[in-house]
Amino acid sequence: MTDRFLAVGKSLHRKDAWDKTTGKALYTADIPIENLRVGMIVRSPHHYARILEIDKNQSQEIPGVLAVLSSDDIPGAKVFGSLIPDQPSLAIDVVRHIGEPVVLIIAETKQAAQEAADQIKISYQPLGAVFDPIQAAREDAPRLHPDGNVITALNINDGDIEKGFKEADHILEDTYSLPRIHPGYMELETSLAIWGENQTITVWVSSQHPFTDQDFIAAALDLPVENVRVKLGVIGGAFGGKEDSSLSILAALGAWAIKGAVRLVNTRRESFVAHPKRHPAQIHYKLGARSDGTFTALKAEVHMDTGAYASYGPAVAMILTETLAGSYRIPNVQVESYVVYTNSPLSGAMRGFGSPQSHFAVESMVDSMAEELGMDPVQIRRANILKVGEKMFTGVTLNETANALPICLDQAQEIMDRFRAVEVSPGKKAGVGMALAAQSMGLGANVPDDSSHRLEWAPDGRVLIHLGSPDLGQGLAMAVEQITAEALDLPYSQVESLPLDTLDRPNGNVTCASRMTYMAGNALIDASEKLIQDLLTHAGEILEVPAKKLIYKDGQIIKEDGSKLPVVEFLGRLAEKSITLTSESTFSFPYPEETTPQDLPIGMPHVLYCFGAQVARVEVDPDLGTVEVTHFAAIHDVGKVISQSGVEGQIEGGVATGLGYALYETMLRKDDQWVDSFTEYLLPTSKDLPTHYENIILEIPEASGPYGAKGIGEIPLVPTAPAVANAVHDAAGVRVTELPISPERVLGL
Amino acid sequence: MKEITVSFLLNGKRTSVTSLPNRTLLDVLREDLGLTGAKDACGGEGECGACTVIMNGNSVNSCLVFIGQIEGTQITTIEGLMDKGEFHRLQKAFVEAGAVQCGFCTPGVILTAKALLDNDPHPTDQEIREGLSGNLCRCTGYNKMIDAIHLAEQGGLHD
Numbered sequence: 001m002t003d004r005f006l007a008v009g010k011s012l013h014r015k016d017a018w019d020k021t022t023g024k025a026l027y028t029a030d031i032p033i034e035n036l037r038v039g040m041i042v043r044s045p046h047h048y049a050r051i052l053e054i055d056k057n058q059s060q061e062i063p064g065v066l067a068v069l070s071s072d073d074i075p076g077a078k079v080f081g082s083l084i085p086d087q088p089s090l091a092i093d094v095v096r097h098i099g100e101p102v103v104l105i106i107a108e109t110k111q112a113a114q115e116a117a118d119q120i121k122i123s124y125q126p127l128g129a130v131f132d133p134i135q136a137a138r139e140d141a142p143r144l145h146p147d148g149n150v151i152t153a154l155n156i157n158d159g160d161i162e163k164g165f166k167e168a169d170h171i172l173e174d175t176y177s178l179p180r181i182h183p184g185y186m187e188l189e190t191s192l193a194i195w196g197e198n199q200t201i202t203v204w205v206s207s208q209h210p211f212t213d214q215d216f217i218a219a220a221l222d223l224p225v226e227n228v229r230v231k232l233g234v235i236g237g238a239f240g241g242k243e244d245s246s247l248s249i250l251a252a253l254g255a256w257a258i259k260g261a262v263r264l265v266n267t268r269r270e271s272f273v274a275h276p277k278r279h280p281a282q283i284h285y286k287l288g289a290r291s292d293g294t295f296t297a298l299k300a301e302v303h304m305d306t307g308a309y310a311s312y313g314p315a316v317a318m319i320l321t322e323t324l325a326g327s328y329r330i331p332n333v334q335v336e337s338y339v340v341y342t343n344s345p346l347s348g349a350m351r352g353f354g355s356p357q358s359h360f361a362v363e364s365m366v367d368s369m370a371e372e373l374g375m376d377p378v379q380i381r382r383a384n385i386l387k388v389g390e391k392m393f394t395g396v397t398l399n400e401t402a403n404a405l406p407i408c409l410d411q412a413q414e415i416m417d418r419f420r421a422v423e424v425s426p427g428k429k430a431g432v433g434m435a436l437a438a439q440s441m442g443l444g445a446n447v448p449d450d451s452s453h454r455l456e457w458a459p460d461g462r463v464l465i466h467l468g469s470p471d472l473g474q475g476l477a478m479a480v481e482q483i484t485a486e487a488l489d490l491p492y493s494q495v496e497s498l499p500l501d502t503l504d505r506p507n508g509n510v511t512c513a514s515r516m517t518y519m520a521g522n523a524l525i526d527a528s529e530k531l532i533q534d535l536l537t538h539a540g541e542i543l544e545v546p547a548k549k550l551i552y553k554d555g556q557i558i559k560e561d562g563s564k565l566p567v568v569e570f571l572g573r574l575a576e577k578s579i580t581l582t583s584e585s586t587f588s589f590p591y592p593e594e595t596t597p598q599d600l601p602i603g604m605p606h607v608l609y610c611f612g613a614q615v616a617r618v619e620v621d622p623d624l625g626t627v628e629v630t631h632f633a634a635i636h637d638v639g640k641v642i643s644q645s646g647v648e649g650q651i652e653g654g655v656a657t658g659l660g661y662a663l664y665e666t667m668l669r670k671d672d673q674w675v676d677s678f679t680e681y682l683l684p685t686s687k688d689l690p691t692h693y694e695n696i697i698l699e700i701p702e703a704s705g706p707y708g709a710k711g712i713g714e715i716p717l718v719p720t721a722p723a724v725a726n727a728v729h730d731a732a733g734v735r736v737t738e739l740p741i742s743p744e745r746v747l748g749l
Numbered sequence: 750m751k752e753i754t755v756s757f758l759l760n761g762k763r764t765s766v767t768s769l770p771n772r773t774l775l776d777v778l779r780e781d782l783g784l785t786g787a788k789d790a791c792g793g794e795g796e797c798g799a800c801t802v803i804m805n806g807n808s809v810n811s812c813l814v815f816i817g818q819i820e821g822t823q824i825t826t827i828e829g830l831m832d833k834g835e836f837h838r839l840q841k842a843f844v845e846a847g848a849v850q851c852g853f854c855t856p857g858v859i860l861t862a863k864a865l866l867d868n869d870p871h872p873t874d875q876e877i878r879e880g881l882s883g884n885l886c887r888c889t890g891y892n893k894m895i896d897a898i899h900l901a902e903q904g905g906l907h908d
Contacts, residue, residue: 013844020852021840021859023786023827030785184887186790186799186853236788236853237887267792473851473888645847645893652890653850678796678885686881686891691874693892 007485007492008707011644014478015496016234016471028190028204028233029265036192037066039254039264040113042103042120043274044095047129047343047672048142051093054103055121062119064112067257069104074253076222080245082212086145087309087346089220089249095124096144096308097345098674099273106254106262129343131669133305134282136342144308144341151306152314152339154321154601158393164297164332168288170372171297176285176361177738179666180305181278182271183350184657184683185473187236189246189266189275193255201255202229205248208238208470209510213248214502220249221256228252230502238472239657240349243512244276244311272676276348277667279316280305283361285324293375293383298330298393300361302337304347311348313339318604319440320354322394326362327405327438327611328384333393345667345674349512351654352714355439356661356721360739363435363722368735377726378413381436385409394605395597401609401710404637404700408436408613411696415633419617422631428619430630431731435719436613440606441515441711442589445596447603449589451519452506455484455527456582457535459575461555461568463488465497465524468508469516474713475646476516482642483521483706487528489554506584514610514711517642519587521706527585534581539570590704608702610710612636614655614719616690618727625743627663627728632690639702639710651695651716658720660684663740755820760829768816775800775811778826786827786856787811790885798884801857802826808864810883827856830863839863839901846897850888858884862898871902 019025056068071078071090078092079085091102103120107113130136136149143149165171192204201221205213210230218225235242247264254262266275281304288297302320306313321337370380385405391397412434424430443449454466465484471477477497485492500508508520532552539557540547551558557565574581596607617631634651641647664682668675675681701708721739728746729735736745754767759782766777773793778784791797793812800811803825830837839859842848849855858881865872865880872880877895886894 011847014847014849016852017844017849018836018840020849020855021827021836021843022831023784023856025852026785027788027853029789030779032783184885186788186797186851186885186887188790188792235851236790237851239887268790268794268796269792473853475850649847649850649889649893652892653886653888654890656890657887677794678791679794683885683887685883685885686878686895689878689891691878 005486006489007482009641009644010482012478012482012492014475016477025234027187027236028192028206031192031204031233033192033194033261035261037106037108037258037260037262038110038113039251039262040105040117041101041250041270042105042117043270044091044098044100044102046095046124046126047098048127049095049124050127051091051095052123052125059105059116059119062112062116064108065105065116066108067106067254068116068120069253069257070102073257074220077219080216080249081310082244083312083314084151084310089253097343099270099345100308101250101274104250104254106258131342131344133303133340133342136340137303137338144343149341150338151310151341152317154317154337156321156394157334159332161297161299161332161334165288167290167296169291170369171286171288172365172368172372173286174365174368174737176283176364178281178357178360179739180280180344180347181350181661181665182667182681183239183241185237185239185241188268188271190264191247191251192263193251194261195255195259199223200227200229201252202231203248203252204231204233206233206235206242206246207248208242208472208512210470210500210502211507213245216245216249217252221252232470232499235470235472239351240353240512241276243349243510268678269676272667273345273674276311276346278350279313279347279357281320281357283357285361285365287365287369289369289373291373293373293380295328295330295384297332298325300324300335304337304339305342305344306339307342307344307346309346311346313347315603316349316354318444319606320358322440322605323355323358323438324362325393326359327386327436329386329390330393351657352439352718353513355714355718359435359437359718360722363719364725364737367433367726367729377434378409378416382409394600396605396607397595398609401611401637401700401702404611404698407698408611408635411635412613412615415615419615419631422617425619429622429731430617430619431727431729432615432617433723433726433730434613434615435722435726437611437715437719439514439610439715439718441513441518441608441610442606443513444603444606445591449509450586451509451523452584452586453508453520453523453527454506454582454584455524455531456580457531457571459571461494461571463490463495465495466505467497467500467520468506469511469520470500472511474650475643476511476520478646479517479642480520480524484524484528486707487525488531514713514715515589517709518705518711519589521709523585523587525706526587527583530583530585531581534583535567535570538574538579542570542573610637610712610715612715612719614723616723616727618724618731620728620731620746622732625746627741627746629659629690629724631692633694633696634716635696635698636712636715637698637700638712639705640699640708641697642707642709647697647712648695650712654716655720656684656689658717659689659724661717661739662721662724666740753817755816757819757821758823760825766816770815770817772816773812774802774814774816774819777816778811784826784828788853788856790853798857798861799854801860801884803860803864806864806867808861825860827860830859838904842897842901846893846900848889848893848897854884854886858886858894866902
């Protein structure tokens with residue numbers, strides 16, 4: 001590691017930002033293609049129904065209609081799924097939620113496609129639907145899938161739960177309800193597919209995991225994987241929602257059927273009803289504590305509504321479950337979690353991946369316990385936070401990064417004192433609240449979690465990063481460019497990452513789980529070291545001196561006599577001999593066998609954690625029940641800042657999404673239809689966010705991280721909602737246990 | 750339905766379009782004129798601001814403007830903001846301030862900000878928040894956009 005930083009930690013300009021400010025950046029919907037055909041999906045109008053007949057005759061006759069496709073027309077695998085292959089690309093015999101794709105129409109124009117969609121006759125026999133995960137888990141509930149509705153049942157015990165509650169002087173319990181949340185990326189699900197020669201297809205995706213898209217497309221079209229080439233347009237946000245196939249299978253099916261080019265773009269309404277959401281959950285939470293504030297026991301029962309198909313539900317359940325004790329030492333724990341199929345739109349991955357749900361419960365309950373015991377919210381947390389070397393209830397031992405926890409509390413205390421001193425607006429009640437958060441990094445033990453990336457030193461001296469994972473818009477490209485520039489001792493301007501193309505890229509694995517800077521950064525530091533060694537070997541051959549007598553520094557090769565030769569000269573000489581310097585490295589997420597508990601289901605536990613705290617000041621209107629967050633502070637340990645503006649952007653955007661979770665967002669079922677537009681589903685606007693905002697960024701190095709860095713992608717939205725709920729309680733004395741914190745709930749209506 | 754022909758000034762150039770009258774300005778920009786800087790993020794319902802263009806000096810959602818309404822108007826899209834190869838001060842300021850993440854809302858936000866600054870060269874934070882409230886962004890939390898607009902108001906660091 002260098003002792004001075006050339007690129008890491010700096011606030012630099014994102015290289016993709018210029019094209020994004022001029023309209024030149026091409027997202028998948030923008031890529032111009034000759035003879036492009038239009039795809040349109042006919043979706044289920046029913047929550048649950050048997051399909052009696054699909055009559056395509058009339059719609060096929062409409063001029064300009066090229067194909068009308070149903071499940072029978074899929075040549076290969078008719079279902080897909082990242083964890084459980086339970087989701088039909090087009091409905092098979094039954095539909096299990098409103099919005100499920102039934103028929104795919106390909107036409108020359110939008111108008112023709114729309115007419116075909118209007119003309120198609122699908123007869124359904126509606127079936128009794130179920131929406132509540134607790135009801136759906138019962139034996140007599142309508143059964144959605146052959147093996148029953150409960151797809152995951154976790155039961156984790158640590159210590160002696162009965163003894164733990166006996167030791168408690170105070171026991172509190174409550175039920176917390178979390179709503180269904182739309183990831184809310186601005187770029188809707190889009191895919192563009194072009195059928196090529198010799199049974200090949202090229203598909204552009206807006207996806208967090210293009211290599212999975214490649215596998216799914218190959219399986220659906222019954223093609224060898226190498227016949228499917230997946231490329232990326234610029235991605236307009238993902239937030240977990242694009243871990244699932246975002247129309248890529250259907251676009252590919254359409255292109256295959258017409259042997260041409262097809263683009264599919266969801267409308268926002270389609271995205272609402274047919275693409276994965278954050279899991280709604282009910283968490284029954286019981287906490288025991290001694291009079292001095294020490295926690296003795298936790299019992300929790302969780303029901304998660306994963307909707308009609310599994311998506312990432314079983315994996316989300318793991319992080320939700322593992323974080324039910326938050327950042328606290330609770331010696332006796334019993335937690336049960338159930339992931340249940342219902343006839344709701346499916347739920348899957350979304351930023352935080354279970355952790356926002358668990359933290360609303362634990363951080364609300366900790367404040368309730370503080371009130372019960374007459375303690376200050378910071379004081380009770382101080383008495384219970386995990387220390388370095390202590391174990392979470394999953395058996396995971398925390399490393400030095402847990403040193404962040406007491407610092408987060410110190411900072412929160414100082415900020416709370418300041419926020420409490422702010423003058424209250426006339427007619428309002430003010431309150432201040434805080435919450436802590438722990439967010440894991442990585443995919444979990446015993447899940448393959450390798451990430452490969454490649455460097456190329458071009459003859460002109462630029463270093464190209466063949467990044468094996470997508471930048472979703474959060475700025476991964478900038479972060480890895482900064483890391484690579486640092487590792488190669490080159491200016492940031494000389495390092496450039498290229499967009500992913502499965503044709504010739506190493507597999508960097510899915511961009512998710514707060515781990516991409518960590519994974520790709522580590523791989524690229526290693527690749528940089530190999531690249532330098534390779535350069536020195538070739539330079540030694542050219543100069544006819546042993547490579548070990550040469551030193552690389554600042555883009556130059558230094559000979560023993562101190563003379564310096566620019567690297568670009570060697571690159572030119574090598575290019576003449578058709579030699580390109582490249583190096584590829586794979587980083588595997590570390591789960592050391594000796595310290596990773598092995599008695600848990602596959603995918604558990606997560607072993608590396610990020611910590612943070614947030615403080616909110618609210619003003620509540622006691623007559624209207626409205627809540628305004630006037631002041632906000634986010635305190636986060638990032639290990640080491642790689643990109644200053646990138647880290648700030650992740651935190652500020654995460655907080656905004658967290659405030660939406662706290663106050664506005666919920667995808668309700670009203671009059672038997674799902675809320676499916678931004679008219680009723682309220683994303684926070686610039687007017688809704690606190691005017692006083694502070695970032696406090698801590699750097700407590702993670703030994704295994706690139707230059708000490710950890711992840712920051714998810715945790716900024718994790719403590720937000722409970723911090724607001726705690727502030728509302730402080731202001732108005734009302735404990736809201738169901739999100740969002742609507743005026744009706746504040747007023748207790 | 751009969752096609753209509755409309756003429757307007759698009760990014761300073763006289764432009765004529767022949768189209769069915771039930772199509773929107775957003776459709777025509779993206780599909781007929783190849784100007785894909787204006788985006789659709791809400792399904793053409795005027796909820797997100799991603800399709801914002803400037804029409805006769807005001808920012809409008811191009812998904813809510815039917816093509817018949819643009820006869821004789823002056824329209825600026827994001828593609829028309831650079832001047833003789835120079836980035837506009839708002840473009841520089843958005844890059845400088847780190848206000849661009851996924852970028853999908855960025856063209857609309859920059860055009861809204863331009864209309865705002867053209868009408869009021871020195872807006873307060875509150876006026877900027879009010880002005881941007883029709884443009885949804887899920888990435889940034891808006892703070893850096895507000896910083897960028899203030900930066901542009903002062904000329905931008907690059908000037």
